Amino acid sequence: MAYEFTKEDLQEIETIKAKYPEVMPATLPALWVAQRRFGHVEPEVQRLVAETLGLPEAHVHGVANFYTQYYKEKKGKHVLDVCTCLSCQLCGGYDILHHLEEKLGIKAGETTEDGTFTLNQVECLGACGYAPMLQVTNDKYVNHLTKEKADELVEKLKNGDELEYEQIKMPQHKNI
Amino acid sequence: MPEIFIDGHRYEFEGEHKVLQFIQDLGKEVPFFCYHPSMTAPANCRQCMVKAGQYMKSRETGEYEVDENGDRVIRWFPKLQTSCNLMAADGMVILTQETDEQVKRAQKDNLELILINHPLDCPICDQAGECPLQIQTYKYGPEGSRFEVKKVHKPKRIQLGPRVVLDAERCINCTRCTRFTQEISKTHQLTITSRGDKNYPTTAPGREFDDPYSLNTVDICPVGALTSADFRFKARVWEMNQTPSIDITNGKGTNIDLWTRDNLILRVTPRFNADVNDHWMPDAGREAYKIFNENRISRPQQKLDGEKVLSSWNNAIATLSEQIEDTDNTKILVIASPHASVEENYALNKYTNLLGLNTPVFTPHIEEGTGDGFLLSDDVAPNTNGCRLLGFKELNKSGICKEIQKAELVLILNDNLVDRSVITADQLKNKFVAVFATNNSETSEVADLVIPITTAAEHAASYVNVDGRIQRTYRAKETKYTNRRIDLEMSEGRLDRYGTNFDNWVTEDNKIDCMPMWEIVNNLADATGIDINFRGGREIMDEIASSVSNFSGVSFAAMDEHAGIQLSIKKETSTSK
Numbered sequence: 001m002a003y004e005f006t007k008e009d010l011q012e013i014e015t016i017k018a019k020y021p022e023v024m025p026a027t028l029p030a031l032w033v034a035q036r037r038f039g040h041v042e043p044e045v046q047r048l049v050a051e052t053l054g055l056p057e058a059h060v061h062g063v064a065n066f067y068t069q070y071y072k073e074k075k076g077k078h079v080l081d082v083c084t085c086l087s088c089q090l091c092g093g094y095d096i097l098h099h100l101e102e103k104l105g106i107k108a109g110e111t112t113e114d115g116t117f118t119l120n121q122v123e124c125l126g127a128c129g130y131a132p133m134l135q136v137t138n139d140k141y142v143n144h145l146t147k148e149k150a151d152e153l154v155e156k157l158k159n160g161d162e163l164e165y166e167q168i169k170m171p172q173h174k175n176i
Numbered sequence: 177m178p179e180i181f182i183d184g185h186r187y188e189f190e191g192e193h194k195v196l197q198f199i200q201d202l203g204k205e206v207p208f209f210c211y212h213p214s215m216t217a218p219a220n221c222r223q224c225m226v227k228a229g230q231y232m233k234s235r236e237t238g239e240y241e242v243d244e245n246g247d248r249v250i251r252w253f254p255k256l257q258t259s260c261n262l263m264a265a266d267g268m269v270i271l272t273q274e275t276d277e278q279v280k281r282a283q284k285d286n287l288e289l290i291l292i293n294h295p296l297d298c299p300i301c302d303q304a305g306e307c308p309l310q311i312q313t314y315k316y317g318p319e320g321s322r323f324e325v326k327k328v329h330k331p332k333r334i335q336l337g338p339r340v341v342l343d344a345e346r347c348i349n350c351t352r353c354t355r356f357t358q359e360i361s362k363t364h365q366l367t368i369t370s371r372g373d374k375n376y377p378t379t380a381p382g383r384e385f386d387d388p389y390s391l392n393t394v395d396i397c398p399v400g401a402l403t404s405a406d407f408r409f410k411a412r413v414w415e416m417n418q419t420p421s422i423d424i425t426n427g428k429g430t431n432i433d434l435w436t437r438d439n440l441i442l443r444v445t446p447r448f449n450a451d452v453n454d455h456w457m458p459d460a461g462r463e464a465y466k467i468f469n470e471n472r473i474s475r476p477q478q479k480l481d482g483e484k485v486l487s488s489w490n491n492a493i494a495t496l497s498e499q500i501e502d503t504d505n506t507k508i509l510v511i512a513s514p515h516a517s518v519e520e521n522y523a524l525n526k527y528t529n530l531l532g533l534n535t536p537v538f539t540p541h542i543e544e545g546t547g548d549g550f551l552l553s554d555d556v557a558p559n560t561n562g563c564r565l566l567g568f569k570e571l572n573k574s575g576i577c578k579e580i581q582k583a584e585l586v587l588i589l590n591d592n593l594v595d596r597s598v599i600t601a602d603q604l605k606n607k608f609v610a611v612f613a614t615n616n617s618e619t620s621e622v623a624d625l626v627i628p629i630t631t632a633a634e635h636a637a638s639y640v641n642v643d644g645r646i647q648r649t650y651r652a653k654e655t656k657y658t659n660r661r662i663d664l665e666m667s668e669g670r671l672d673r674y675g676t677n678f679d680n681w682v683t684e685d686n687k688i689d690c691m692p693m694w695e696i697v698n699n700l701a702d703a704t705g706i707d708i709n710f711r712g713g714r715e716i717m718d719e720i721a722s723s724v725s726n727f728s729g730v731s732f733a734a735m736d737e738h739a740g741i742q743l744s745i746k747k748e749t750s751t752s753k
Contacts (some may be wrong), residue, residue: 042379050380056364057380058357065369 087128210350235380303400337385374561417669419652427555429641509583514557628690644745
């Protein structure tokens, strides 16, 4: 299947290019444009980005390959990145991961058959204070996870409901 | 003049210098992997650490500040510096591993880190013996590894392109290869992929590393990660001997080294010459080793009743001199060759001159589209300008054909005119054709007499490249009549020196029964009663220098000293792109 940018995408990439004195720095944002459009940056898409920017294919490939948040293969509609790094692990990150594995019927790293969910086990996402947590498709964090909260999240996503940003206040210490 | 103090010695310098290069130019050493003098210095191997500081100068007086003992005060940089991208500055103080324990320790520890995931497969690695990592580990590395867990595994035996194979586990990610494709060959075909300790160089997915200069990455790879698909596992480097030479497959005259084992040329690598090819050579030229080994003409051949038979040297020389005597001088056509050296052309010319024959003619070998503006020119013969400077008549295709029509006896010096479609085999019918050739070809096929001559790997002779630079080859390979043990100009590898004819790795089979052109001319002259006695390329070049004004001042010694000599050529005759 041949990938193509829409007119709007191309316009956006032009705007991005105009921000930098050279084309090379536009690689990262242009890859984001591509990932938003196609849901991934497979080699074919990397080639499209390289052609659009007039950069060497190898360079775009090297950049895309370096960052884990660019999906180098097709993923589900929603990607659940469950943190199992130290803080989350201690607070039950693995329980959440295994619960989701059971619920969705897939192993970590796999995609459900209907293509709705991809489940990943990831390292620290920098939200140790709200452990255990997960991130939805490189975007919103879901914090202080419990099995119920995870179930609720899956239902919401299935129904196509919009997720909300969670505001969590820092603990207030009067003595300081 | 600005001064710099390295290991307690004072040196003066002018202009901009990187400290590592400056130290190297002094003949001293700092270990490094990623630095290459012809490319940018990203300082990512971290091996070339030195301790650097600056003598402090008083702002008011401009004098150096001294402490109570009268020693100059040094302000050390806060951390060790990578010398490859540190610019030399006035009053800079550098301590290398030779004088500073901290530097020594830093280099040792850095090597230990580099070696953590490096496989210990030196015994089967092609790079072993010429491997910077191996050499520097012996010199500067730790005695053993403290790493007890499993090494990172990466892809092995990846055919990156038609000529290059990657073993990612051996890679230390110095990025020399990726920088080569970005900065030198400009194809941008390689990149570093994956993240962290799993990274290695590769092409974009689905793309081949088919850069026409791809094999240079094999040369500059400081480990055995990139290897040549062709040379892989053919020979250990210490079994071969290395002889300087000139690329004869293109007019650019790229400086090369020929690697020989048991009189077979096994590989060709570029040799540094700042005025011609820097450190690089095109992949095309590396195929040339086959010309020296394969399909060679050994012993003279003669056509008897339409059938090719091997002949003796005496017979061949006698036949040719009889033919020359029996043919009317104006009916003899002598075709010189841009594929033969200056000395060979000169020797043939001198002989035909003394006989009173017409001046030799030649036709350049241009293949449009070969040139790339870098190290390949459209002129694919190594010595076109040499023929011009010797004053031969330059003819195009139709000119040569016209001359051949008139001739009854045609002498062709090493030029495959039929193969390159200058003439057809039919045009040579009913004429006596004698060729002096190195390899079997369609041209030698139609000849009545084939006299085998030496290739650039078997004689020391000079070639004038497209830019008018005269450079010479050395003898790399023995013929039936040379012996490297008694010829002090020939290099000897370990096997050459210590092998005997009774070993199973030294054979006579690879020596070709051929002679340098000038010796054949000697014999011909002898048979015709002319006084010519050439002793070798060196003496011939001296004679050329004194008799042909274009070559005045040229000698083997001068060429060796200056890596070739620039001759003045007419601009319009230059086919350089």
